[in-house]
Amino acid sequence: GENVEQHPSTLSVQEGDSAVIKCTYSDSASNYFPWYKQELGKRPQLIIDIRSNVGEKKDQRIAVTLNKTAKHFSLHITETQPEDSAVYFCAARGRGGGADGLTFGKGTHLIIQP
Amino acid sequence: GAVVSQHPSWVICKSGTSVKIECRSLDFQATTMFWYRQFPKQSLMLMATSNEGSKATYEQGVEKDKFLINHASLTLSTLTVTSAHPEDSSFYICSAPTHPGRNTGELFFGEGSRLTVL
Numbered sequence: 001g002e003n004v005e006q007h008p009s010t011l012s013v014q015e016g017d018s019a020v021i022k023c024t025y026s027d028s029a030s031n032y033f034p035w036y037k038q039e040l041g042k043r044p045q046l047i048i049d050i051r052s053n054v055g056e057k058k059d060q061r062i063a064v065t066l067n068k069t070a071k072h073f074s075l076h077i078t079e080t081q082p083e084d085s086a087v088y089f090c091a092a093r094g095r096g097g098g099a100d101g102l103t104f105g106k107g108t109h110l111i112i113q114p
Numbered sequence: 115g116a117v118v119s120q121h122p123s124w125v126i127c128k129s130g131t132s133v134k135i136e137c138r139s140l141d142f143q144a145t146t147m148f149w150y151r152q153f154p155k156q157s158l159m160l161m162a163t164s165n166e167g168s169k170a171t172y173e174q175g176v177e178k179d180k181f182l183i184n185h186a187s188l189t190l191s192t193l194t195v196t197s198a199h200p201e202d203s204s205f206y207i208c209s210a211p212t213h214p215g216r217n218t219g220e221l222f223f224g225e226g227s228r229l230t231v232l
Contacts, residue, residue, distance in 0.1 A: 043207060
């Protein structure tokens with residue numbers, strides 16, 4: 001099945017700086033790569049996603065890039081704010097996850113230092 | 115937009131008892147729902163795919179007799195943790211496709227249910 005690796009596990013940045021989280025996946029047939037933000041004790045919230053036919057997608061301060069050849073994708077957050085502090089999960093939809101089942105990375109705890 | 119509601123949000127039970135968690139799609143029909151499990155400070159692990167009108171599909175290593183899934187209608191899937199033990203304590207989250215029938219991959223998650231087994 002699909003295997004998703006995510007780095008770093010913890011990322012601390014100064015408010016206003018940029019944050020980058022990277023993920024790799026194993027299944028070359030994977031075609032959908034979402035990013036979720038999860039605050040403590042709450043449900044994961046989709047913040048941005050990208051499909052295999054696109055190399056980059058941007059939504060205000062958040063962007064995601066995808067390199068299909070290398071099988072890796074990254075989340076970029078610019079001008080970070082305190083409310084960006086949370087755990088971020090990347091995910092990929094591969095053949096082993098059911099009709100729409102996602103395989104998640106282990107998560108990155110993003111800490112925004114004031 | 116799509117809304118998935120999960121109940122109860124938290125439950126405490128004694129070891130050996132069974133606990134049922136409900137997952138409902140509120141404004142759309144979901145022929146497929148997914149159940150995830152999340153231990154503290156860890157990732158979401160897919161447990162099983164719930165299919166309306168047929169048996170659930172379990173991921174490798176998940177005991178189907180331990181975690182009973184019933185997709186009784188197009189808006190309701192239930193997960194029953196049978197003979198619960200302390201090691202079953204976890205955060206259980208269900209999800210459903212945001213665009214049923216289009217297979218886009220997008221999922222909407224329920225609020226999650228925190229199970230504590232004493």
